[in-house]
Amino acid sequence: MSGRRGGRPTLEEVAARAGVGRGTVSRVINGSPRVSEQARAAVARAVAELGYVPNQAARALAGSRTDAVALVIPEAEARLFAEPYFLDLIRGVSAELADADKQLLLTLVRTAQERQRFEQYLAAQRVDGVLLASVHGDDPLPDRIRDLGIPVVMNGRRSEAEPVPYVDSDNIGAGRAAVARLVGRGRRRIATVTGPLDMYVARARLGGYRAGLAEAGHAPDEGLVATGDFTEEGGRRAMRELLDRRPELDAVFAASDVMAAGARAALREAGRTVPGDVALVGVDDSPVARLMDPPLTSVRQPIEEMGRTMARMLLRRAAGAPEEEPKRVLPTELVVRDSC
Amino acid sequence: MSGRRGGRPTLEEVAARAGVGRGTVSRVINGSPRVSEQARAAVARAVAELGYVPNQAARALAGSRTDAVALVIPEAEARLFAEPYFLDLIRGVSAELADADKQLLLTLVRTAQERQRFEQYLAAQRVDGVLLASVHGDDPLPDRIRDLGIPVVMNGRRSEAEPVPYVDSDNIGAGRAAVARLVGRGRRRIATVTGPLDMYVARARLGGYRAGLAEAGHAPDEGLVATGDFTEEGGRRAMRELLDRRPELDAVFAASDVMAAGARAALREAGRTVPGDVALVGVDDSPVARLMDPPLTSVRQPIEEMGRTMARMLLRRAAGAPEEEPKRVLPTELVVRDSC
DNA sequence: ACCAGGAATGGGAGCGCTCCCACATTAGGG
DNA sequence: CCCTAATGTGGGAGCGCTCCCATTCCTGGT
Numbered sequence: 001m002s003g004r005r006g007g008r009p010t011l012e013e014v015a016a017r018a019g020v021g022r023g024t025v026s027r028v029i030n031g032s033p034r035v036s037e038q039a040r041a042a043v044a045r046a047v048a049e050l051g052y053v054p055n056q057a058a059r060a061l062a063g064s065r066t067d068a069v070a071l072v073i074p075e076a077e078a079r080l081f082a083e084p085y086f087l088d089l090i091r092g093v094s095a096e097l098a099d100a101d102k103q104l105l106l107t108l109v110r111t112a113q114e115r116q117r118f119e120q121y122l123a124a125q126r127v128d129g130v131l132l133a134s135v136h137g138d139d140p141l142p143d144r145i146r147d148l149g150i151p152v153v154m155n156g157r158r159s160e161a162e163p164v165p166y167v168d169s170d171n172i173g174a175g176r177a178a179v180a181r182l183v184g185r186g187r188r189r190i191a192t193v194t195g196p197l198d199m200y201v202a203r204a205r206l207g208g209y210r211a212g213l214a215e216a217g218h219a220p221d222e223g224l225v226a227t228g229d230f231t232e233e234g235g236r237r238a239m240r241e242l243l244d245r246r247p248e249l250d251a252v253f254a255a256s257d258v259m260a261a262g263a264r265a266a267l268r269e270a271g272r273t274v275p276g277d278v279a280l281v282g283v284d285d286s287p288v289a290r291l292m293d294p295p296l297t298s299v300r301q302p303i304e305e306m307g308r309t310m311a312r313m314l315l316r317r318a319a320g321a322p323e324e325e326p327k328r329v330l331p332t333e334l335v336v337r338d339s340c
Numbered sequence: 341m342s343g344r345r346g347g348r349p350t351l352e353e354v355a356a357r358a359g360v361g362r363g364t365v366s367r368v369i370n371g372s373p374r375v376s377e378q379a380r381a382a383v384a385r386a387v388a389e390l391g392y393v394p395n396q397a398a399r400a401l402a403g404s405r406t407d408a409v410a411l412v413i414p415e416a417e418a419r420l421f422a423e424p425y426f427l428d429l430i431r432g433v434s435a436e437l438a439d440a441d442k443q444l445l446l447t448l449v450r451t452a453q454e455r456q457r458f459e460q461y462l463a464a465q466r467v468d469g470v471l472l473a474s475v476h477g478d479d480p481l482p483d484r485i486r487d488l489g490i491p492v493v494m495n496g497r498r499s500e501a502e503p504v505p506y507v508d509s510d511n512i513g514a515g516r517a518a519v520a521r522l523v524g525r526g527r528r529r530i531a532t533v534t535g536p537l538d539m540y541v542a543r544a545r546l547g548g549y550r551a552g553l554a555e556a557g558h559a560p561d562e563g564l565v566a567t568g569d570f571t572e573e574g575g576r577r578a579m580r581e582l583l584d585r586r587p588e589l590d591a592v593f594a595a596s597d598v599m600a601a602g603a604r605a606a607l608r609e610a611g612r613t614v615p616g617d618v619a620l621v622g623v624d625d626s627p628v629a630r631l632m633d634p635p636l637t638s639v640r641q642p643i644e645e646m647g648r649t650m651a652r653m654l655l656r657r658a659a660g661a662p663e664e665e666p667k668r669v670l671p672t673e674l675v676v677r678d679s680c
Numbered sequence: 681a682c683c684a685g686g687a688a689t690g691g692g693a694g695c696g697c698t699c700c701c702a703c704a705t706t707a708g709g710g
Numbered sequence: 711c712c713c714t715a716a717t718g719t720g721g722g723a724g725c726g727c728t729c730c731c732a733t734t735c736c737t738g739g740t
Binding site: 053055078098106115258261 | 445608630
């Protein structure tokens, strides 16, 4: 049989032992300043002696706050994306929450029905805030949550002018840095494999690519742009398309490492060497990048740091802190390997 | 001041609306059979009309159960391992819990201090059960939790005779299947790169390798066994060692895909072709396997299914269900690609 | 016709906290 | 010396449920 509470001490018992009232113990536990040193010490001792741990359920019920934060990840994305991405994100969020003694509630959302259930869940007041990963351009969930009065922070944004607080990486800078590197290595015909253009992240990287070319004085050529979908297969297909359209290309910026891997395979099929015939740059600096042959030059995003930042922002808002900058864009960094 | 926090309806209000008592509503909500059809219908209508959602904190407080389950992952492992592993595991656990309307509390444990905190957390009665991933041979945590009277299920086991309930994959079978394949392809000098031998999973795969050789009538040769640590670098080092000791080897069973990738790199360095000179088999069937050149034959573990099974077992135990088989070993499956 | 026994139900009594009000107690200011 | 204003403090009043007991209403057996 589970969980008959084995005589776990209560606030009341601590109070009795310390010779003070319930209120005082509560104040000490919650770090209120309105307590004398003497009382504080007495309570601290009683807590230690009894091994007291506050009952969270009671706290949540009485205080209507839960000390828990939900991280929502759409399941479809979890499969699609360079998977380690989410693990890194989780790691960052988890670290920051642990420091604040908050709990991480992970929610993978699979179906519309599960989404529904999640909204219900939120309505049940079970979390102090919500972190959203990988939100698509037309997703109403963020606004919905905000309207419910629950603090939200997103990873990435739905559009340039995102109204909901978010933490993003500098995707434009990523595209730019990749192109700059390619140009610096003497490449002249630089193509790109983009992500699905209904995602802001894909448009931003493409924008960076274009900006990079413009800065280098290259004329734009739409024939050098092919759309992928962040999958390996999509990368492969897009690469074939590019080779078909512009056989003379000598470099490719793939908007993700996984697509770069697909592109690499297509290049091999076509008998092109990397980086000899075609130089290749990806984005994510995921493990695949290191394992590819040749190892892939890639633009690193500070994923874990994004997770930490999101959690920090959320906690601050949940605590009702003074409104600070609700939009944060973290820098990316080119990691040079052998593919260019 | 009226505590009209967001005006969420309470059980009491539902009762009033349905024209029944609090007890009856509670019974309906919790699916007790002791309710007339009529009352059930009235309550159901009131619930729908009011959009009632039970307050979880109150439930937990009154009923001492939380509807939440913790999944504990040692942070060190999360980095080391083929990372998608944990994402798959999480996916399985999450799916099963969602079906049961339970919450998943993810805990990455970094330091000894965090471990400490986690135990405190358990003491605070905040979860109905605990799932443990990647437990090392000498880890006392599982027993500790069990002694606290909290249901536990582990992923993998610490030793052959694990006392704590677990779900594992058939690692011996995995080694055997890999070797059988290699033998079937006419390989005669089959080496292996193992994981760290203080982990049962590594010993089991090695055991399978040996069993496979024995079954094929090959004489054992300890020179064909090198120890890695489940990292790419470890795989590379072990492979160099093997080439050094037994240059005539013509096949390698690596106990993980990541190590296989390392081994592949070492083979390339040494000028050996795959699968021409040396055939290669890994374990995990991770994305890396597909992306390698040539694509890697690998033994797939049903990771997501393990996650589901763990969650299912845990929920059943938490519900005080009749003691069923507490040890479950799921089958593995060889996925053939070009590396052998 | 009567009563035992079961089914359905209402509602009191908490669960262990936080909130907040009332009550000291002490320290100045006039 | 009284009066206000801080400062600590105790404890009542819930928070919204579940548990469980008492009550009512219905069976069917004798």
